[in-house]
Each structure stands twice: as C-alpha cells, then as structure tokens.
Amino acid sequence: MQNINAFKIEVNGKILDYRLGQDLDLEKVRKFFERKYKVVKIWSEGRHVLGYLEKNNRELFLKLATSEGIGAVTKIEHDWNDAFNNVNPRAKSPFWVPINYDSGLFDNNLFYLITDKFEGKLLSNGPSDTKPLKVLPISLEDVIEFSELIQSLEIKNLNPYSQAIKINHQDWFVSKTKTWFESIPKNIQKEYKLHELLKIVKSGVWRLEAKPRHGDFTPWHLIKLDDRNLGLIDGEHAMGSSVEYYDIGYFIQRVFSVLRNPELAEYIVSLLVGRKYDLAKLKVILSARAIGGFLDESLSQNPDYLQADKFRNWVVSL
Numbered sequence: 397m398q399n400i401n402a403f404k405i406e407v408n409g410k411i412l413d414y415r416l417g418q419d420l421d422l423e424k425v426r427k428f429f430e431r432k433y434k435v436v437k438i439w440s441e442g443r444h445v446l447g448y449l450e451k452n453n454r455e456l457f458l459k460l461a462t463s464e465g466i467g468a469v470t471k472i473e474h475d476w477n478d479a480f481n482n483v484n485p486r487a488k489s490p491f492w493v494p495i496n497y498d499s500g501l502f503d504n505n506l507f508y509l510i511t512d513k514f515e516g517k518l519l520s521n522g523p524s525d526t527k528p529l530k531v532l533p534i535s536l537e538d539v540i541e542f543s544e545l546i547q548s549l550e551i552k553n554l555n556p557y558s559q560a561i562k563i564n565h566q567d568w569f570v571s572k573t574k575t576w577f578e579s580i581p582k583n584i585q586k587e588y589k590l591h592e593l594l595k596i597v598k599s600g601v602w603r604l605e606a607k608p609r610h611g612d613f614t615p616w617h618l619i620k621l622d623d624r625n626l627g628l629i630d631g632e633h634a635m636g637s638s639v640e641y642y643d644i645g646y647f648i649q650r651v652f653s654v655l656r657n658p659e660l661a662e663y664i665v666s667l668l669v670g671r672k673y674d675l676a677k678l679k680v681i682l683s684a685r686a687i688g689g690f691l692d693e694s695l696s697q698n699p700d701y702l703q704a705d706k707f708r709n710w711v712v713s714l
C-alpha cells in the first residue's frame with residue numbers, strides 16, 4: 397500500500413500511520429481478554445480487531461487497534477466518548493455516543509477500548525449494500541440536529557496530537573486540505589482542475605468559526621437505537637476546535653459520492669437552506685471534501701473518478 401502523508405499522526409515526536417493495520421493472532425487476543433471478560437465473539441475487520449464481550453450480564457463492545465498509529469486515533473475516540481458524555485449526559489438527550497467501560501494496552505503497545513454495545517440499525521451499511529435506503533431518509537432531521545449538537549458542545553483539549561492546537565482552526569483546515577491535494581497524483585490534480593477547489597477553500601475559510609467535530613460523521617457510523625435515540629460511533633477523528641459545518645458537509649459528500657445518491661445529498665442541502673444555513677460556508681467545506689473524495693478514489697484498487705468529478709461539479713455550481 398502507498399505511504400501517504402494525509403494519514404499520518406505525530407505522537408511524541410514519532411510519525412505514525414493510522415491507516416495501515418496488521419494481522420493479529422486472534423487466539424492470543426481472545427486469551428488476553430478472557431482473563432477479565434466473557435468473550436462472546438471476536439473478529440478482524442480492517443484496522444481493528446472487534447469483539448462482543450460480556451461482564452456482569454452487560455454486553456460490551458471491543459475495539460483493539462492493530463498498530464501503534466491506529467492506537468493513537470483509537471485513544472482519541474476514547475477521549476471523545478468521555479468528553480461528549482461529560483457535557484451531554486444520556487438522560488438529557490436523544491443523541492448518544494458510546495460510554496467507555498475500560499481501556500488499556502494489548503501486548504504492551506496496542507491500545508484497546510471497551511464501551512457499551514449499541515443495538516439497532518445503522519442508517520446505512522455502507523457502499524457495498526445496494527438495497528434502497530429506508531432508515532436514512534427519514535432520519536435526516538435528527539442527523540442534522542446531532543451535528544448541530546456536536547457544534548454546540550464545550551469540548552476542549554481533545555486530540556493532543558492535533559496541529560490545530562498549535563495553529564488556528566482556519567490555517568489548520570487549509571493545511572489539511574493541502575495535504576489531501578498533494579497526496580493526489582499530479583495528472584489527476586490537473587485533469588480535474590482541483591486547484592480551483594483549493595482556491596475556494598483558501599479564499600473562503602475566513603468565514604468558518606471554530607467548532608467541535610466528530611470527524612467521521614457518516615450514515616454507517618449512525619445507529620437508530622429506538623424511536624427516540626440515535627447513536628454515533630467511531631470518533632477517531634474528533635476535535636475540539638475544527639471548522640463549523642465540517643460534520644454535515646462530510647456527511648453530504650459521503651451520501652453523494654460513496655452511497656452514490658446525489659438526490660439525497662441535494663435534499664439534505666435543501667433542509668439546511670430551510671434551517672437558514674450559510675451556503676457560502678457550506679461550499680468551503682464541500683470543496684475541501686471534494687478534494688478528499690479524489691484522494692479516496694486515487695487510493696482505491698481501480699480508481700474511477702466519475703463520481704468524484706460529479707460531486708466536484710455540483711459543489712462548484714452551488
């Protein structure tokens with residue numbers, strides 16, 4: 397796999413990759429957690445070993461990082477869960493994030509996180525599930541309100557590794573977007589005129605206030621728990637001081653380009669307009685995410701830039 401600067405995290409002076417995992421010996425993992433838990437099920441899924449555990453009749457969820465770099469972002473998820481639940485207790489809100497139960501190191505260097513287990517339906521299973529979407533379209537108002545809640549929270553000191561702490565949120569956002577841009581093959585940058593998108597970001601970023609974000613706010617990280625409550629998992633990219641509209645902009649791009657559903661993406665924008673959102677601000681986020689979309693595509697096995705280009709053209713026309 398390619399070595400890409402866009403997926404690096406600096407921890408105590410060391411530069412680590414948070415995208416590339418490794419295979420772990422599942423039997424060894426099982427034995428380790430059996431010392432304290434009943435291990436119901438354990439499996440490997442990409443960057444983590446995941447599992448269902450039980451303790452005192454409580455069902456729990458295990459997320460074990462398979463590299464030190466992945467561990468660094470999994471630790472951010474741990475800190476996000478704590479920060480969110482401290483300022484937004486479950487009894488008071490329909491919007492839930494997992495509650496931390498335990499955490500530590502496996503094999504002295506791999507971070508693991510144990511939280512409560514969410515039961516319910518994901519708003520989407522992701523791109524491979526081509527069945528018509530049922531829960532997602534009827535949950536959109538809640539999704540928007542969840543993103544608004546996150547922006548309204550007083551969350552500080554999250555993600556100690558983030559460059560955003562050292563520089564202001566706007567400079568950080570431009571530099572992050574540039575890293576995505578520079579990780580895209582030169583010929584693709586040129587062919588799809590990606591510098592035009594970068595220009596929109598650079599010239600419009602002054603509009604964006606500093607706000608907290610979840611950072612990976614997608615339909616496949618949102619779970620309809622019951623008639624009232626919506627759960628949000630996987631806060632590895634959470635930040636206390638990101639740019640406003642980041643989460644909902646990211647969500648729109650995921651719906652458009654990954655779920656390949658431009659109509660639904662447009663519908664979300666119309667809901668935001670109804671809520672008096674500032675389209676000029678949204679356009680800055682979507683332009684950055686359009687660059688991110690080209691990067692995602694360039695990393696896939698057989699890059700096909702059609703959907704990324706459709707998204708690009710839609711964003712530019714907004």
Ligand SMILES: Nc1ncnc2c1ncn2[C@@H]1O[C@H](COP(=O)(O)OP(=O)(O)O)[C@@H](O)[C@H]1O
Nearest residue numbers: 442443444446457494511512513514515629630
């Ligand atoms: N708290 C939880 N309760 C139940 N299932 C969960 C929970 N957290 C994650 N999952 C399941 O595990 C999958 C991967 O979790 P995720 O946090 O997205 O890991 P990754 O960072 O590796 O993408 C999710 O798609 C979901 O099905």
Ligand SMILES: [Mg+2]
Nearest residue numbers: 612616617630
């Ligand atoms: Mg995930």
